Amino acid sequence: MIGPSRYATLLACAFTATAFPTAVTPADAPPGPTAPGKQTASTPDDLVRDLGSAAFPVRERATKELWKLGEAARPALTAGLKSGDAEVAQRAREILDKFDAGVFPDTPPEVLKQIREFRGGTAETQQAVVTALIRLGDPGVAALQKLLAKDxxxxxxxxxxxxxxxxxxxxxxxxxxxxxxxxxxxxxxxxxxxxxxxxxxxxxxxxxxxxxxxxxxxxxxxxxxxxxxxxxxxxxxxxxxxxxxxxxxxxxxxxxxxxxxxxxxxxxxxxxxxxxxxxxxxxxxxxxxxELADGDHGQANSPDGVKIFHLRAAGRTKEADELLDEQKDASSSPFAGSGIDPATLALLANDRPLDAIERMQTLRTTPHLLADLLAARLDFSAALALAPMGKKLEEASGPDIESTRALYDARRGQMLGRLGKRDAAAQLFARVADRAATLNQGSGGQVVKQLVRAEVRSGRYDLACEHFAAAVVRDETNHQRGIPSISSSQLSGYEMLFDADADAAQFWWRVLRKKKPADETVGATMKRVRGLLAGTATKAEFDHALACAGRESSRDINGAMAVAGAFRAAGRLDDAAAELSRFADLPNQAQMEGDDSPNPIGSGARAWVFGTDERFRFWLELGDLLVEQGKFKDAAARYESGWRKYPSNPLLLYFSGRALLKAGEEKEGRRRTELAHWVALGNARLRGRFLEELITRGFAADARRECELIRESGWLCESHLGNVWNQVARASVMFKDFPGAIAANRRAIHYILRTPGVSYVEGHAYLVVPQLANAFAAREALAAGRVDEAVAKAKACLVVTPGNVELVTGVVPELDKIGRKKDADELFRTAWTAHTKLLVDNPDSPWVRYAAAWLAAGCGRELDTALEYAKKAVELDPVPRSYKEALAEVLFRRGDRPAAVAMMKELVTADRRSHYYKRQVERYQTAGFDSPLPEGDDD
Missing domain, CATH: 1.25.40 (Serine Threonine Protein Phosphatase 5, Tetratricopeptide repeat)
Structure with a gap:
């Protein structure tokens, strides 16, 4: 037998830095069986045999030589494990253990130290070692590979x-x-x-x-x-x-x-x-x-809806139709609150929208969502008449019922506003605001969000400011209770009012409220915030706001963004860039990460859409401002600085490349734009955010590339992927990949069906999003030359959504190109009549005029009437920019290039962030008057 002392040297040296010299010199070499100068090279097999030599020096020499050989000796050592000689097997095991631990003669001492700490450390220590080894370069990575494989x-x-x-x-x-x-x-x-x-x-x-x-x-x-x-x-x-x-x-x-x-x-x-x-x-x-259809769907948002979806996709239509029929009369819990019940969702997501609406009319539990669906069908009369229809709803009481009533009344106010009944809408909005104040913070906060959304959608920013400000003050009062804030979390009121400037708005609200005049209402303060960020503040108001910001903005990233946002809105781009540059150049940017800031970038605006860290927007804003000034190299440097802080986010790297291309650095610019497609790796949420920006800015080729990569990386059931797939569908339409758009749309619908707790932000999406697949199918058939099929599919879509502008403006021009004018006219007339009939009943509606004008412009028909409608829409309500967009498009289609360009430049001034407006200016200046409407790239 071999006692422990015979292995003492091996065991002691296994994890000491000094025991493994990086090289063995002749003087250090142990004596061998042959005379010095007469040694012959031994094979690994020979050396393994020598591990069992009767002479201790021979055993030691063989051990060191095998260790020096490294992985080349592994096969012979592995065979030695089976040796009948206990010492051969033991020494072979010890050497292999060192190999498995990443310990070799040339292993640096600092790597050996980390190996020791890993093998004897806690979970926290091991994580620290992983970080250290990766940063020690190739030797560290080689050692880490061994440790992760075994230890x-x-x-x-x-x-x-x-x-x-x-x-x-x-x-x-x-x-x-x-x-x-x-x-x-x-x-x-x-x-x-x-x-x-x-x-x-x-x-x-x-x-x-x-x-x-x-x-x-x-x-x-x-x-x-x-x-x-x-x-x-x-x-x-x-x-x-x-x-x-x-x-x-x-x-x-x-x-x-x-x-x-x-x-x-x-x-x-x-x-x-x-x-x-x-x-x-x-x-x-x-x-x-x-196989999926035969699986378990019990935890899904709509278990039957998921099963039906799978059955239809598998071609098992008979089973799917039978189960769909059962949904029409399926039981539902009373007063389902703010959500669509599972059976209704199953119908909506599986091409039975009219059955779903009929079911909702019978249940009478979610009138606010039913109103959204009816309004999407242009059936405003029915949508407005839901209030008195259900005795159950009217006779019931309790906070859930009160909030449901309030949610529905907010929708009614929005519809009345769109139909031109401004006074009636304002009165209804005021009642909803009063009701929200009496509800608990959770229900009241939800009502306030929906109220602000409805007011913004109907162009009443003044009322939205007043009601949201009052709610924020209540929210601040309740803050100590730990109740979720209405100004944070998913889609805050700030975001609905201020969009990309939501974080900046919170800063301005805080500083202006501290120093507001004693007699100023909170609503008036919020309106001043809006004036600053919409570019409508007077010089005196602007200067007062800068004075209020004072030192608070000097070392606060939100403050820097807020001041820059106000400068940008006022058209002072040099000052905006200077403000952001000043902050970017501060020696200590701890607050850049948002840890010490009350409202760090990324905690509010749009972080909820893809689940991404939005703090990179500081660098995106700065780079964009420099590009706008023509300082392309400076912009590239700023984009790159930001990317190094958020290296997995492809946006900043991509735009650094675009800026270099503009600066004439072709090779490096292209390298970076290509590399941007790599750095997100398998993070589909980041890729979705990247894709959204590519679409918005009109980079179709790179958007196509990113769609392909999302299809590779976005297959796991992770959070936020529904929004990612919606972007893929949007991008696919942009470059006419209609099969790809259909597939992405179906993936997004499947995500809603299967994922508990997930719902659409906009109620009408429950009708519109599933119908998009049918609209895409019509356009796919048309692109493939199956014209009759395309026309039939388009007509079927118009049965569900009679005023579907996106469908009709996509199909009609293509039918015109191939000489199918009769079919084109019929489809246009169906949608046109739906709008003009609505206008007869609501002659003061700017929204109906706007929608009809856009429809006519996109189809190249009724352009004289469209011009009249668009001008009147802007006259009736000059606030919504979308109305001016429609007017500009009609002017362009009529051949009035100067007027169209002037109108669009006015919009660029009003929203200097909008890449869509800038691209429209280029189109109006150079494109033919029959050029197609931009698809998928609006802001």
Whole structure:
């Protein structure tokens, strides 16, 4: 037997820096069996045999030589584990353990230190070691690979790999910027040893971008067959990589095996409430609808609705129709509150909208949402007559009923405002505001949001300011109770009133309220805030506001954004850029991250749409201002500075490239715009946000590229993906990919059906979004030359939404091009009549005139009447910019280029952020009068 002392040297030296010299000199070498100068090279097999030599110096020499050989010695050492000589097996195991731990002769001391800390550390220590090793370069990554493959306790694995994923999403983009693509792959490959679904998705997306998914699929398939924990980890990685390689059968087979054995990686804790797991998400993304249809849908928003969706997608229409018929009379809990009940949702999302409306009219529990659907059909008479229809609703009492009444009255006010009944609308809005004040903070806050939205939608910004300000003051009073604020969370009142300036508005409200005149109402203060950010403040008001901001804006990012926003709105672009530059150049920008700011950028405006960190907008604003001034190199530098703070966000990197292109730096500009498609890795939410900006600014080619990448990375059931798929549909229409638009639209609808707690922000979307798929189908058929089918589909859409401007303006010009004027006229006349009939009953409605004018302009018909309508709409209500947009388009279609350009330039002045308006100016200046309406790129 061999006693412990014989292994003392090996065990003691395993984790000490001094025990492993980076090189072995002749003087350091132990004596061997042959004389000095006469030694012959030994093979690994020879050295393994020498591990059992009777001579201790020979055993020591063999041990050191095998260790020096590194991985080249692994096969011989592995064979040595089976030796009948106990010392051979023991020494082989010790050397292999060092290899597995990443300990080699050339391992730097600082890496050895981190290895020791990892193997004996807590979960928190191990996370710190992961960060340290990655930042130690290639030796650190090599060591980390060994540790992650073997030395992570089961209880720490999930947390550790989530940490790794977050870290790599910061580090890998920087590595890619340095053109170190191999290093980027080596880093991302670390995810293949763990269970992080986001990490595995990052790795697979990168391999897809690099064109290596197929090769790595083969490697992972071989590794998974080794079995054990290492094989299971490889199998999970294989699911993601095989899917990225287009090998759907292999991905599904492996995922099914893992799922059955309880070994399939699961979604992060933050998304565990979502019904589908990784396997179901994979089935959805690869079109395995029949298998999904036979699965469990119990946790979904609409369990039957999801099942019906799957059955229809699988072609099992008889089963789907039978289950749909059951939804019409399905039971529903009384007074369902603000949401659509599951059976109604099933009907709306599966092409039974009229049945759904009939069901809602019978249930009488959500009149506010029913009103939205009826208004989308231009059936305002029915929508306004819902109040007295249900005795159940009128006779019931309680806070839920009161809030439902208030929500419906807010909708009624919006409809009355759009129909030109301003006084009646104002009176109704006032009653809703009074009612909201009597409700509890939760219900009252929801009513206030809907009230502000309704007032803004009907052009009554004055009333919206008054009512929202009063609610904010109540909110501030209740703040100490810890009740959720109406000015934060999803789609705040600030955002509805101020849009992209929501964060700036909160700053101005705070400083102006502190120093307001004693007799000024809170509503008047909010109107002053709006004046500052809408560019309508007088010089005296503007100067007073700057004085109020004073020192508060000097080291506060919100203050800098607010002051710059006011300068921008006033047309003082140099001052706006200077204000943001001043803050960007501060030596200490701790508050740039928003931690110490009362309302950090990203906590309000639009962060809820994609679930993205919006603090990067500071740098986007600054870069955009410099581009507008023609300072392209300066803009590129500012964009890049911002990107380095948010390296996984592609927007700033992309626009730094665009700025360099404008500066004449073609090679670097193109490199950056291409690299922008890589840095988000598998983060579909960031890609959705990027895509939205590409669409808005009209970069169709890059939008197409990003759509393709979202289809690769957006297949997991993660939060916010419904909005991402809506953007893909919008972009696909922009470049006429109607099949792609249909597929994305269906994915967005599926997301609503399956995800508990998710609803549309706008009530009419429950009708309009599912109908978009049918509109896209009509345009797809027309583009493919199936004209009769296209016309039939378009007519079917108009039965549900008779005034569908988007559908008709998309189809009619195409029918004109191929000589199908009769069909084009019929479709136009259907929509035109729906609007003009409504105008007969509501002659003072600016909104109906605007919609009819836009319809006529897009179809090139009734342009004289359209001009009359558009002018009258602006006369009746000069506030909404959309009315002036319609007037400009009609002027352009009539051939009055100077007037159209002048009107659009006026709009650019009113909204200097709008890239849509700027692109329209270019179109009006140069394009033909029959050029198509811009699609998908409005702000």
């Amino acid at each position: 992570v306790p089961a209880e720490n694995r999930e947390q550790l790999f989530e940490h790794l994923d977050l870290l790599l999403r910061t580090e890998v983009p920087k590595v890619l910027f340095e053109d170190k693509v191999n290093r980027a792959e080596a880093l991302l490959a670390l995810n293949a040893f763990g269970p992080s679904t986001t990490g595995l998705l990052d790795y697979a997306t990168f391999l897809h971008l690099r064109g290596r998914a197929k090769a790595v699929t083969t490697e992972l398939d071989a590794r998974r067959k080794e079995g054990g924990e290492r094989g299971d980890a490889a199998a999970n990685a294989l699911v993601f990589v095989a899917r990225a390689a287009g090998n759907y059968p292999l991905a599904r087979t492996v995922a099914k095996e893992l799922n059955a054995g309880g070994k399939l990686a699961h979604l992060p804790q933050s998304t565990n409430s979502l019904p589908p797991n990784v396997y179901e998400s994979l089935l959805e993304s690869t079109g395995a609808w029949s």
